[in-house]
Structures are given as structure tokens and as C-alpha cells.
Amino acid sequence: MSMTPPPGWYRDPSYPLVERWWDGTAWTDHRRQPEVPQQPLVPAPPADSSGSGRARTVALVTAAVVLVAAIVTGGVLLRHDDGGGDGDDKATARTTPAAASSTPDDGPSPSPSGPSPSAGDKSVVVDELNGITFPVLDGWAKPQYAADHDMVLSTPRTYDCPGDPGLCRHGRVDSRTATATDETSPKALAEGDIEDAADSAYGHDLVGSRPFHGITSHSVVKSGSVAVAGRAGYYVRWKVKTGVGPGGYVESLAFQSSVGSQSLVIVRIAIDSGADAPPLSDMDRITAGIRSVGAKDAGGGVGSSIGPSQ
Template sequence: MAVLAGIGVGVYVLADDGGSGGGSAGPAQQDRRDSGGRNDPFGDSGGGGGGESPAPDSPGSPERSEPPTIDSGSVADPVSGISLPIPDGWSGQQLSVGASVTSDDSYKCPGDASNTCTKGGAYSAPALVLGTKGDTAEEVAKADIEANAEESYGEKAYGGITSHEELASKAVTVAGQKGYLVRWKAVTEKGADGYVESLAFPSPADPERIVVVRFGVDTDQQQTVIDEITKGIEVSEAGGGNGQDV
């Protein structure tokens, strides 16, 4: 896997794995209009986000334009063969190896006021890209939740997580696939506490590959938005990022 850089998020390339290539999923809660802040899964600083300026994808390559923002409907993740619904007051973007939906309600990150955080978000990416280990959806979800929590509410943006409570750990059907979710309530050192969830299931586009959807939502929001997005994930072959399923 070669580490590259992108517009506002880090970009990875999947080594020859079934012919799929591309970049990282976007952050679940970092305001992706900023090149830093919380929940950038592939920032140079590791979990909790990255504040590095974007760099070219590779020597001599053209500049990567930021994908369009979608304000309603759904946003497709053609790599994993799914679409994520866009809740009211949120927006979505299709990314190189995934898709994201993010709350439009933003504020200065309490742990680093130079960056912007949002009230909630979710993004999809193959477990391989995230580096999450496991052979089953349950194994992947359980292995991913701690990294997800740190990414969403970690030290850089929120001063660190002081404790957590497991709210759910159960099997669930997503886009016709047998998956598994783990949800925590994370208590932070500074600012908002958060609900975080790691949802894992076989990709409809490639059942041998497990896709992860990472959620992070401030606790002053309703957990129901996580359930709404989970229930609204559908099989999709759309590749244009226009908010329409195929």
C-alpha cells in the first residue's frame, strides 16, 4: 500500500487486490472543508486527524480535484458497491475508496481551535485500507472500534478519551449482507462526548472483502441518525457521485 496525499484527506492506493485502486475514505467527523482536524483516518499524525497540507498524488501527476458535495439523496461508494443515505442537514461526497456523509453543523475543535469539527459523520472504506484485521464482520467490527473512537474523539481534537461505555455489540443485516456493529459512548477530556460505531459487512461488490463504515456523532445529537444511515445503506453501482443509485 503506497501512502499518497489528497485534498483535505490522505489517500491510499490498494495494492493489486482484485483490480481495485484509489484513495482513502474521508473523515467521519472532521470537517472535510479543512485539511486537518479530527477523524482524518489517514493523516500523517495518525489517529485523531492530520493537519498537513495536501501534496500531489505523485510526481508529474495532475492535481486531484475535490469531489462534488451532494446535499440530498445518497452518495455512492462504487468500490464497495454500496450507497450511504444523506440525512437532513448533512452532505455527502464520493471518495476514491469510499464515500462520506457529514453534518453541516460545525464548530472549532475544543482541543485545537485551529481546526474545525462537525456534529457528526460517517464514511465507508474497505477494512484493508483501514488496516483493520479480521476474517469475519464481527472480528473486524470489534477490532476497529478503538481506532475509530480515537480517530473521532482523540487527543488532537478533543484532548483524548478518558473512558468509554459499550452501548451495543450485535449482528445486523446491511445491504443484504450479514454484518456486525459495535457502538461506544466515548467520554472526552475536552468538549463534546461522542457516540462512535464501527459497522462491518461483506462488500456487495466483492464478498471476499469486508467494508467498514465508521460513525462518530456528538452526544447532543440523537443516536437515531446512526440507525438511519445504517438502515439506509443500499447496494449501488453508481459511479458518478450524483446522489442517485443505479
Template sequence: MTPPGWHPDPGYSGNGPAQERWWDGAQWTGHVRASPGAARRRGIRIGVGVTVGAVVLAAIGGGVYLLGEDGGPPGTAASSPSAVPDPPGAPDDGEKGGGENGDGQGPGGQLPPTEPGFATDLAAGISLPVPKGWKGTSGAVGAGLTTGEHACPGDTAETCVRGGVFSAPAAAMKLTAGTPEEAAKKDIAVNAQESYGGKSYGKISSHEELKSEAVTVAGGKGYVVRWKVVTEKGDDGYVESLVFPSPTSKDMLVVVRSGFDVNKDAPKLSVLDDITRGIKAASGAGGGAGGAV
């Protein structure tokens, strides 16, 4: 007998990335999600080299480009006070399907689940709390939070943000380290370089480790590493790489990358800690919620 759990969707049409459906031990349910390995590069990125179907947030602490794949507006805005209605034919009791249609939609035009005040990462099975005044964007693969847009110090033709946080499955970022601790320690240097290196801020001249410790997020045992980096141009920055198991698939690691400017107009680090504590399992995705301790 096939045990309850996520399995390849027997009804998958082949359009869009592969997806999985929940088998309850007796029958297939209406709950579907993007397969963990379904993240593919299609020219849309969130944060540091991650593909999503909703927005481009290139270099989360550096440049932010809030564009859809066709140059239009981004996908589902989690800061909206109302939830996005189900499209015709969508399951009425489960998680929406994942995909990469350039608008945050999955196969068949399905949208990621949206909760007021949260940005949902469908593939990772999590929701990020959207702080007051921030912009949140949900996606089939990845979710993002940004605030404080301004001209990048190294290239004023580009737009940077004072604070940015984004999530994606580790596989979507080609991060293959085995444990949350190994993954976070490996990811932080990449996060720092792509957030505050390059033409947006120039090279990083040095860094100081501020935090490296175990943490519980959404009921899972994870690990977080935080650095303060010194840049060549403009403000210095705080970068953080947080890794923990998905609340809907314990075999999947989720990475949350953050970048905050060191600037009086940037969010305080306490806001980043509040976001971490507020991360939860996506509504309807199963698994337990719970903050960091």
C-alpha cells in the same frame, strides 16, 4: 469456461488504480469497479485514515476538512438534487470506474454513480442515505456524510462536525480481521481514538460499550459495535464501527465508521440507526438492497 463474476479488466490501460470488469459468462459487459485492493494512500483521507478521491474528513467525530487534494472543493456532492452526467466515452449501462484523481473520478475521468439523496462508495459497491440537512460526498474509494460544522474544542483553528459517517472497503483501512464480528470489534478502538482522541478532543479517558450485535445490512450479515467515549476536552461522543460484506463482492468487507457528539445540537442516535437501515447496493452495481434489521 470462466464463470460469471468480477475479473481483472482486460482493457485496463494501467492509468489509475487497477479495476475489474463484469464477465456475464459469455462476454465482457460495461460494468466496471475499482479492484478491492486498489485503495492507495495519496494524501487524501476520509474519516479515519482512509484514502478517497473526493474529500478529506479527518477524524470523523473530531476534525473535518472538506478539501480536495489540491485544496479545492470536494468531489461529487450527493446532496445535490441532480445526478452527475456521464462524461464522454463512459459506459452507459454500468458502474463507473474507480480511481484517485483528487475529484472522485476514476480512470478516464469517470465519476462514481450518483443518486439523488445518496453518497456512493464505488469501491465498496454501496450507497449511504444522506439525511436532510447533511452533506454527502461520493468517491471512487469511500463515501462520507457530515453535519454541524464547528470549531474543534482542542484546536479552534480546525473544524469539527457534530455528526459524521463514512464508508470504505476494509482493505483500504488495512483492517485484516476475517469475520464482520472480528473486524468490528477490532476497529472500534481505532475509530474512537481517531474520532475523539488527539488534539481535536484530547485523550479519551474511558468508554462504555452500548451495543455489540449482529445486524443485516444491504442483504449481508454484518456486525456492529457502538461505544460512548469520555473525552478530555469538549463534548463526549458516540462512536460506531459497522462491518458487513459488500453487496457486489461477498469476499470484500465494508467498514462504516460513525461519530456523533453528545450535544443538544448533534444528531440523535436514531439518525445513525436510520442511516444504517438505508444503506443499499449502489445503483447499477448489482446485488440486492436491503436495510438493517
């Protein structure tokens, strides 16, 4: 159902710049210049039946005129507001975009999974790369300002090396991913690594110096299968004698990682001989205390049953 506009002056659909008299049923020939204010456009009378194409053109022109008028009016109002508007209105305008946000921006959202359960535990050291943690035993600490990034534990105090100048420690633990080999057997990897482990601890340091004047001899203390963080592993332990100093013990421990590509992990433990060094039993305690990140009971150690190797 459509409503017929009452008689009155309306914009001429044939020529929008003038007004034309609508008698309530049809357009008349009476026209005039628009007065201000003009007659409302809605409801609009029907278009002139003189031609549909012409009517469409006139309608488009009318829309354009109305749009321009709206833009000009808006510009005037904005200038008026900037010049002498109410300060509260301006504040409301400035805060409107922020109020439209459904969630306030209070900083980064927390990770759904959150930090590792071991991240804030000072009794362990986390090796995120290999997905394992190490127990911090009495007399051990996470090293600070260490030049070797593989070192995860060390005795906190240093002493002057007995050979080439430098600072030595009574104990250290290193952890690394075995990426430079295709070996998949923990036994073969540990047996192949022990010589390099001994040399890095008592033969040559990172800059090629010989803090103990080299290794003069070694003997195998023990070796065997071991469960590490619930996974099958193997260890080899040497006792080494050095050119100067007390010598010490070195262990290479290999097992399968539980993260990433599950590459084999090599853990090296070195402890000096002598009264100032940690007890040799710390080697077994550190091995038994290795856990997967987030785990609480998947341990192992020398003499423990071997966990799954998958």
C-alpha cells in the same frame, strides 16, 4: 470463345516502342513509329509466336509503359484541378473520406450499461469502491473539501474544536475496505476496529492534534448482528467521554461487500452528544439505509433479519 482483332496497327509484342500491322490473322513484317492517338490496345492481338519467353518479357514491359503513362496523366490532371478547377469539385473531394464513414463521429459512444441508477440521486451518496450507497438524512450532506477521502457523509456546519485549534463537525460517516487484515468475521473485525474508530473521531485528528484533548473513558452502548445491504454484518457502539467538549457516540459496522473480491467493509459513524448534534437514532437509520449500488429494497439495520453471507 475468343474474338480475333480486326486488321490494323497495334503495338508490336516483340518491340512495344513501335507499331506493327496485324492483317486479321497474323503479324506482318510491316512496322512504323507510333502515331498520336495510338490504336486501342483492347482487344489485343495474339502474341508473336517467335518465342513465349520473349513474349512474356514484352508484355511486362508494355504494362510498365502503360502504368507510367497513367501516372503522368494523373499528375497533370491533379495539377490542372489545383490550379483552376471548380470549387465545388474540390469541396466534394475533401468531403469524400468523411462520407465514406458508416458512423458519424459525434463523440464517445455511451456505455452499454449506462451510469449507475444512483449516480444522479441526490438523496443518496454512492461509494463506488465498495458498491454501496448511503442515505442522505436531514441534517447530513456529502462533505466538500474534506481532507479524509474515507468520509462519505458529514454534518454540513463546522465549529471550533474545544481542544487543540481546528474545525470539528457534529457528525461524520466513513467507509473503507478492510484490506489491511486477513480477518473474515464481521464480528471480530468490528470489535477490533471500534477503538481505532473512537480515536480517529475524538482522540487524534489526521495531523496528530487532539481536538477534544483525548478520550478519558468509554462504555459499550450495544453491539450485535445486523443485516446490511442484504448481507450479514456486525456492529459495536461506544459512548465516549473526552477531556473537553461534550463527548459523543462512535460505531464500527462491518459487513461483506457485494463487489470485487467481496472483502469486508468497515463503516464508522460518529455523532457528538449535545443539542446541536444529530439525533442518535440517525446511526440506526443510516445503517438501515445502506444499499448495494442499483438496489432498491435490499436494506437492513439493527434488529433486521440477517441476509445471506455468501
